[in-house]
Amino acid sequence: MKLAVLFGGISSEHEISCLSAASILRNLDRTKYEIYAVGITRDGAWRYCPTCDVERIENGSWERMADLVPALLPPDRGVHGLVLLREGAAETVRLDCVFPVLHGAGGEDGTVQGLLELAGIPYVGCGVAASANSMDKSITKVLVETAGVRQAKYYLALRHDFERGAEGVVRAAAEQLGSFPVFVKPCSQGSSVGVAKANNMLELAAGLTEAFALDDKVLVEEFIDGHEVECAVLGNREPVASTVGEIAPTQEFYTFDAKYKDESSKLYIPAHITERQIETVRRNALRVYRALGCRGLARVDFFVTHADGEVVFNELNSIPGFTSISMYPKLFDYEGVRYPELLDRLISFAWEERHG
Ligand SMILES: Nc1ncnc2c1ncn2[C@@H]1O[C@H](COP(=O)(O)OP(=O)(O)O)[C@@H](O)[C@H]1O
Ligand SMILES: [Mg+2]
Structure with a gap:
């Protein structure tokens, strides 16, 4: 199967995307997938990286490699993949699937998903509307309200x-x-x-x-004063919710630095909440997932209040962090689904969505 992994991107989360992608590339089973690593620079240039090793993607030096090939992903279904511009000559690569590992604008927001819809290529994760709706926290609020799930005023x-x-x-x-x-x-x-x-x-x-x-x-x-907890959801029509993990930031809240720079933030799996609260979080995670029309995967985040143990929805991430220490793969690992198998499942959900 020819699989393109898209990483980098124009958003403020460019670097995090590179870390997530490196970890995905490390865990994809090379006997099953012929992988095309396509990096998107901060300026939005698409570059196929034929010899990128994961370390270079992780540390950002991939952008300076001499053998990068300008790559296009046209909406043309006849191409159904990449056009590589090698020294003036165009070479096409028909793709079976695309894994967009892009966080934030221009990747997690339905834009790349729209391009892949036009191109007719199966892709991992949520479709156009679910991606766009979960990217905009104010629209998420409205949809979550209709699902009857409690959230912050x-x-x-x-x-x-x-x-x-x-x-x-x-x-x-x-x-x-x-x-x-x-x-x-x-x-x-x-x-x-x-x-x-x-x-x-x-x-x-x-x-x-x-x-x-x-x-x-x-x-x-x-302001919601509570445990910060997260639930991983996987699947299309019959999604499953993992157990619930907890983040214990050492800073005042879970800031950018607490997420990626400060090693002292802790993850607990399962979360330090009661069994019943875990079940409520899982149930609400599935409700929100369905209300937003998600498929493939999403990480659904909640608070469980210190005062009365109420479960309060915070946000849904349609392309959650995927580094080896990220919550999403860890939650499924806890459920017995190892990282490479999790990736296989995500890819087969992409395939199933298009081909049944
Ligand atoms: N209403 C709230 N009450 C308490 N803490 C919050 C609230 N909203 C956000 N936070 C804190 O800010 C962090 C980032 O906010 P979040 O809504 O998750 O946005 P992002 O998409 O940037 O992750 C959360 O992880 C949490 O620590
Ligand atoms: Mg968040």
Whole structure:
């Protein structure tokens, strides 16, 4: 099977994508897959990397290799794969499947998925609408509400309104939520980029200013004091939910640095919550997965409140972190599904979606 792994990308999570992809490339069974590693630079250039070893993808030096080949993935179904531009001559490679290992904008948001739909190539993970809807936290909120799953109270702030009158927006958000602290989050970022905790009006105003530098829409959310837990979901029509893992950040919340730089954040599998709470998280994870129309995979994140043990939805990631220490593969490993087998299953779900 000819499989292209897409990595890198134009989003703020470029590096994380490279780490995830390196780990996927390490674990794919080479006897089953003929692999085409295609890196997307920060500027959005697509490059087939014929001799990229995983270390080079991990440390970013792949971009400077001399033998990179400009690659196109045209929507043309006749091509059904890559066009490699080697010294002026175009060579086509028919692909059986694509694994987009891209976090954030231009990869996890339905754009690449749309291209792959047009090209008619099976791909791992959620389709166009589910990807787009889970990338935008404000749209996720609306869909999760219809699923009857509890989530943090929120106020949606729009850039246009903020530019016309920042004070009014700050006041309206604070009034609607009723008390501090609150969380400020750009609607379409990931990896905690632009996320801030605000303890008062001044910090809220500063948080909004920073968040609006990254996005046109910003959520202001009620602060949820609880265990931070995550559930991995796998499958198409009959998805299964893993056990629940917990993140114990050593910083004030799970920031970008706590996620990727500070080694001291801890993961617990299973989470330090009761059996019943684990079951509630799993059930709600499946509900949210279905409400958003996900397929393939997603990691669904919740809080379990310290005060009364309530399960509160936080967000859904349609292309979760996939490094060897990431929660998604670890949760399935705990369930007895080893990393290479997990990848096989994801690829067969992609295939099943298109070919039944
Ligand atoms: N309402 C909230 N209450 C408490 N902590 C929050 C809240 N929202 C986000 N956080 C903290 O901020 C982190 C990042 O926010 P999240 O919504 O998961 O966005 P991202 O897509 O960047 O991961 C979370 O992992 C959590 O630690
Ligand atoms: Mg998150």
